Amino acid sequence: MLTILVAGSTILGGCTGIPTEVTPVKNFEVQRYLGEWYEIARLEHSFEKGLCGITANYSLRDDGGLRVLNRGYDPQKREWRKAEGKAYFMKSPEIGYLKVSLFGPFYGSYVIFEVNEADYRYSFVSGADKSYLWLLARAPRVEDEVLARFIKKADMLGFDTAKLIYVEHGARCGGTMLQKDGEKDA
Numbered sequence: 237m238l239t240i241l242v243a244g245s246t247i248l249g250g251c252t253g254i255p256t257e258v259t260p261v262k263n264f265e266v267q268r269y270l271g272e273w274y275e276i277a278r279l280e281h282s283f284e285k286g287l288c289g290i291t292a293n294y295s296l297r298d299d300g301g302l303r304v305l306n307r308g309y310d311p312q313k314r315e316w317r318k319a320e321g322k323a324y325f326m327k328s329p330e331i332g333y334l335k336v337s338l339f340g341p342f343y344g345s346y347v348i349f350e351v352n353e354a355d356y357r358y359s360f361v362s363g364a365d366k367s368y369l370w371l372l373a374r375a376p377r378v379e380d381e382v383l384a385r386f387i388k389k390a391d392m393l394g395f396d397t398a399k400l401i402y403v404e405h406g407a408r409c410g411g412t413m414l415q416k417d418g419e420k421d422a
Contacts, residue, residue, distance in 0.1 A: 251364035252326065252335045252345045257393050258362050260333035260347050266302070266325075268356040269348075270294050273372040275308075275403045276358075277386065279396065281368070286310060287317065288409035292372065297322060304336060309409055344368075350389065358382050360389065369395045376405035 254260065275290035284290065287308030295303045302323040309316055321338035323346060325331065332348030345364035352358045358378055361370045371378070371386045391397045 252343050253364045254333065254345060254347050255362055255364065255366045255393070258347055258349050260331050260349060261351050262331055263353075264330055264332040264348065264351070265356070266296075266329050269351070269359070270296065270302075271374075273359065273374065274376045274405060275370060276373050276376075276378050277369075277371040277383070277400045277402050279367060279369045279399055280401045284308060284401075286312065288404040289406070290403050294323070300324070302334070304338070306338070311409060349393075350386075352382075358386075360386055362395070366393070366395050369400075 272291055272293045275292070278284065287310055289307075289309035291307050293305040293307075295305075297303050304319075304321045304323050306319045306321075307316055319338045321336055323334045323336040326333045326335055326345075332351065334346040334348075335343040336346045337343045345362070345368075347362045347364075348359055349362060350360040356374070358371065358373045361372060362368055369390055371383070373382070387397045387400070
């Protein structure tokens with residue numbers, strides 16, 4: 237979920253680097269990136285294990301940073317898990333390279349290495365090393381071509397795409413309709 241704890245382990249280690257061969261997007265437009273994103277695929281981590289219906293929502297903060305709200309549904313416990321944090325650009329708002337904190341003073345990298353320029357409908361994101369990788373989209377599913385492009389590019393950059401987890405959304409997530417915060421499960 238960016239995700240649920242964008243780079244939870246990386247954040248704990250305070251690592252804000254960029255993986256070798258990964259280049260953050262330039263001409264990034266933060267206003268177009270704001271709003272809700274669905275996690276489509278990721279490399280597995282303990283902080284997201286077993287979760288489905290994972291989303292990340294980005295909004296502007298008064299201090300020039302971004303508010304980050306990550307959510308994921310735990311179907312075994314029948315409950316939502318949330319993490320709220322903040323993100324700041326590492327170089328400039330025109331470069332898709334941020335540091336994200338969901339745990340107090342600890343920050344981890346959030347490196348956007350591809351975004352659909354036409355309408356910002358999908359984004360490829362890594363953490364500080366090649367054990368963190370996400371495909372995010374504006375809808376709970378992406379076209380086969382987008383998924384194939386993500387896998388090919390990530391593989392070429394040295395990510396272990398054979399270990400990708402594909403996130404379930406909607407009725408396939410826990411077998412019931414998922415409710416937003418404050419509502420009871422159906």
